[in-house]
Amino acid sequence: MIDVVSRCWRYLLLVMLILMPLSVHAEGTKFPLRVAENRRYLEDATGKPFLITGEAAWSLIGDLSREDADKYLADRQRRGFNTILVSLIEHRFSRNAPRNFYKRAPFMVEGDFTKPNESYFNDADWILNRARERGFLVLLVPSYLGSGGGPEGWFREVQAAGPEAMRTYGRYLGERFRKYPNIVWVQGGDYDTPDKSLVDELARGISDIDPSALQTVHRGPDTLGSMEWAGVPWFKLDTLYAYDDIIDRALQRASTGPEIPFFFIEGPYENERGSDEQSLRLNAYGTILSGACGQIFGNNPLWHFAGPGLYDVAGTWEDALASRGSQSITHLKRLFDPLPWWELEPERGRLLAKRGQSSKGNALGALTREGTLAVLYLSGQRSVAIDTNALTKSVGLARWYDPASGNYMDEPEAGAIGQQGIVTFEVPRSANSGGFEDWVLVLTKRG
Missing domain, CATH: 2.60.40 (Immunoglobulin-like)
Known part of the structure; x- marks a missing residue:
């Protein structure tokens, strides 16, 4: 009997030791996030400022198994990342697109947003839950539209579905995922639809069910979200997306933009567009010092994992976890963490x-x-x-x-x-x- 009790205690201690790093990290940020009183940055539910230190992991849900997804999240947690940018449904940039690793499609009828496939969204649930447990903010894109409205994204299906179907899809997402306080919804995706109601109705559908959810947009390159969506009730967080003149654009946004926080959502990724670690750092440090409340780093192949990308690259996504760019973001976080960065102004x-x-x-x-x-x-x-x-x-x-x-x-x-x-x-x-x-x-x- 004593041996049984002893083994039970040893097992319990082992479980506690395994979970301890996870629990400590999760307790660092109390979700949900909210806009701070001065409207320049985000803070958690206790009022603690939150510096968005993120990575583009677009194909995380669409491409990886549960085990590999958790491997990725564990690595990014150890390296100090606190945010990931993810597509909920993937149209091209995954091995089985639009199906996930388990070859489950997001919809029971192809392209019908009113007929979600619960088995697919159960898989997404598992990954989102692990992200929550590990303390990540998830910038979740409900239907990435695709560059130029082309086949990389869902624009053609969204256009065919129409605003009413997108409102229905939004309500479904609001109901299904309102249990995750660590989600910020990111509408759009590399394209501005000629008919804004397609995006607006989806966002409003989420707000119908979860009115407190933070939402923003990912437009095309060289844009600010607020240039198109300022004043819309659900738009509460601004984004900067640019490949050129990034610092000047950030400074201009800080001076003249609406009184809501903004962050650098996309620029040149590592191993793309001739970037190197110094140019990546210039964009990351530069946007924060220019008034942004954080930034999203991107790496090729990490943004698409084992799925197809846009540029050839040597090595696997596992090899890229320790890239020089990734290390630079860890060092950025280490610098700013002990400083009152939220008080800094350009x-x-x-x-x-x-x-x-x-x-x-x-x-x-x-x-x-x-x-x-x-x-x-x-x-x-x-x-x-x-x-x-x-x-x-x-x-x-x-x-x-x-x-x-x-x-x-x-x-x-x-x-x-x-x-x-x-x-x-x-x-x-x-x-x-x-x-x-x-x-x-x-x-x-x-x-």
């Missing part, structure tokens, strides 16, 4: 001194309104001149952060910040630990 000429700045590269900065913290990202510049008059006298510590390794340099620079006027800081080395020319400078109070 510096707009207050901090960066115009004289002495290089005409090459980028120097981007943000600081708190009180001037007690500043963060600057340098890409391709070896020095930066700042006007210390924008900072309080209590700011006396400058530290260089290597975004390629996630480490601060050993010796902080101190003392020089106390000077009033223009102070120039030189990067520690011409290249960081990854061999690239980008650095982060953090200016804080002493102690």
